[in-house]
């Protein structure tokens with residue numbers, strides 16, 4: 497069921513109003529917005545304020561924008577990406593460091609971008625460049641007990657888990673699942689940038705109540721980080737699948753007719769991966785390398801999260817094992833964001 501939200505519409509969309517001039521109040525009509533279930537009437541003013549603040553956020557680095565275009569261009573080749581990377585030595589060094597890490601395990605290692613592309617393929621390298629560029633926009637996050645490193649480790653664990661699920665069950669492209677996993681909580685970084693007090697408030701409430709970040713946002717009628725993240729991703733022109741994974745990573749999308757089946761699968765993979773990571777990070781004596789992102793709940797993996805992907809409850813153990821194994825090799829990523 498959709499939630500009512502005030503929406504601004506043009507004169508033409510209102511019945512019988514073609515000639516009569518409308519007052520500002522008349523221009524606000526109630527619309528059923530099934531795709532934005534977290535929006536409430538109370539947030540209309542906040543939404544306008546947020547839009548203004550997002551306008552002030554920097555645009556993506558030029559390199560990221562170019563790579564972004566290449567990802568959606570069917571005629572783009574590895575040569576194109578090699579040409580772009582030539583313009584940024586720092587980024588190139590980071591990419592080579594990752595490609596040569598045990599995570600990708602290229603036999604004998606590679607010393608230049610062309611060879612990296614030949615081994616890993618256009619998509620993996622392009623997705624890596626895009627993800628690293630997006631993260632390079634942010635350097636700080638959190639409060640006194642939650643750092644950018646914690647956040648980065650959570651993002652990485654979700655990326656790795658998403659990739660492993662996608663690979664093992666051949667659900668979606670693993671490199672796409674990785675990127676979507678890495679960027680799923682980007683809205684929290686945006687909140688830190690545009691409203692530090694709000695972030696501190698949410699972190700305090702979720703820590704005190706052992707609740708999820710999203711739960712506190714919902715309880716307080718705040719536009720949530722998934723929504724804010726998607727707004728930022730849209731402004732940056734990130735690929736649609738990434739935008740949707742950010743927007744719906746806390747939503748059960750199984751019955752949402754407005755989403756493409758392929759996009760749904762990526763979203764479901766990231767939603768599941770996020771919960772698996774939170775569950776394992778927050779458990780007694782949990783995995784310290786899985787980071788923290790302000791979700792202090794127990795991390796409950798719902799049956800639907802597995803079933804929607806055609807998985808069974810027993811598969812959860814396999815996912816957790818795959819994640820633990822892959823994270824052992826993902827150490828090189830921990831310094832990739834510096």
Ligand SMILES: [Fe+2]
Pocket residue numbers: 680681710721722745746
């Ligand atoms: Fe989230």
Ligand SMILES: [Fe+2]
Pocket residue numbers: 650654680681770789
């Ligand atoms: Fe998360």
